[in-house]
Amino acid sequence: MIIVLRQNATKEQQILFKATLEEKYNVSVNTWVGTGSTVLGLIGDTTQVDEDWVNAQEIVESVRRVQEPYKKANRKFHPDNTVIELPTGQKIGDGSLCIMAGPCSVECEEQINYVAERVKQAGATFLRGGAFKPRTSPYAFQGLKSEGLDLLKGARKKTGLPIVTEIMSAAHIDMFESVDIIQVGARNMQNFELLKQLGRIDKPILLKRGLANTIEEWIMSAEYIMAGGNDKVILCERGIRTYETATRNTLDLSAVPVVKKLSHLPVIVDPSHATGKSWLVEQMSLAAVAAGADGLMIEVHNDPKRALSDGAQSLTPEQFDDVARKVFALKKAYDEIMG
Numbered sequence: 001m002i003i004v005l006r007q008n009a010t011k012e013q014q015i016l017f018k019a020t021l022e023e024k025y026n027v028s029v030n031t032w033v034g035t036g037s038t039v040l041g042l043i044g045d046t047t048q049v050d051e052d053w054v055n056a057q058e059i060v061e062s063v064r065r066v067q068e069p070y071k072k073a074n075r076k077f078h079p080d081n082t083v084i085e086l087p088t089g090q091k092i093g094d095g096s097l098c099i100m101a102g103p104c105s106v107e108c109e110e111q112i113n114y115v116a117e118r119v120k121q122a123g124a125t126f127l128r129g130g131a132f133k134p135r136t137s138p139y140a141f142q143g144l145k146s147e148g149l150d151l152l153k154g155a156r157k158k159t160g161l162p163i164v165t166e167i168m169s170a171a172h173i174d175m176f177e178s179v180d181i182i183q184v185g186a187r188n189m190q191n192f193e194l195l196k197q198l199g200r201i202d203k204p205i206l207l208k209r210g211l212a213n214t215i216e217e218w219i220m221s222a223e224y225i226m227a228g229g230n231d232k233v234i235l236c237e238r239g240i241r242t243y244e245t246a247t248r249n250t251l252d253l254s255a256v257p258v259v260k261k262l263s264h265l266p267v268i269v270d271p272s273h274a275t276g277k278s279w280l281v282e283q284m285s286l287a288a289v290a291a292g293a294d295g296l297m298i299e300v301h302n303d304p305k306r307a308l309s310d311g312a313q314s315l316t317p318e319q320f321d322d323v324a325r326k327v328f329a330l331k332k333a334y335d336e337i338m339g
């Protein structure tokens, strides 16, 4: 339920009204203060809330019931875009284009340092790299695990790029303490226990869309994290499974404007996992910018043919230079066209 307050409502009236709602109906109340209005978002079981009583209160302008099952992630509760700011100053969702780039897996020190340096030079703002890898086969390379995390930290020290890496188990949260953005992979999008634990920490979470999940399910997973108190969620569209086999997944680009309409959270696109083919990454990156994405996540490897995972979809540093240049040029034009 959403309650819009009258413009002339005093601070004291607002505090009293909020406390009354919480006590009378056992709900929690989120307050969003905009330039022209103040909106209260009621979270919890609102079926008992008497709309007529709420409407009759002096400071209430209007009341609306919200159909969607997500509240904290809902744009109706928070009309402005969420901007996620890292302690080191980088922003996601502020209208700029963030680029997270790096190898699928961290393989060794030379590899991660070299790729980090190259993607930084090309304009990437974050270094990605998997240390814990969710592989379809238990016999495939599983990642360097904690050693991989240490190598990422080393590359961060050398380049200054904040690091993004995937967590696979809630038992590893302490190990991820100094990771800048924790990624939840597609396969764990509905690992609700993991999401709940990540809701208790104060760190941005990059939540990838599940292989076969609807947009509503995806936003509900963000809601799990937010319900625990962590509002710093970034959504990542990485393609979904359809009957099409020409590409690894089907990139659902319309998800970008759809999610942005439904939610205030930033949305980025991963064209690498979406297509599975390096030659498609450039065009899909450009298309993602045109769809209004807040950023891109792109796999880059020093030697894709020899990559321990996802070589077929990885760009060489030279290819990434080219893609990044075109993407930034398009973003500039996009901003001019869209105002």
Ligand code: PEP
Pocket: 104, 130, 134, 184, 185, 186, 187, 208, 238, 270, 273
């Ligand atoms: C990854 O980013 O390396 C990854 C495994 O992605 P996804 O969860 O989207 O498959």
Ligand code: MN
Pocket: 104, 105, 273, 299, 309, 310
């Ligand atoms: Mn990968």
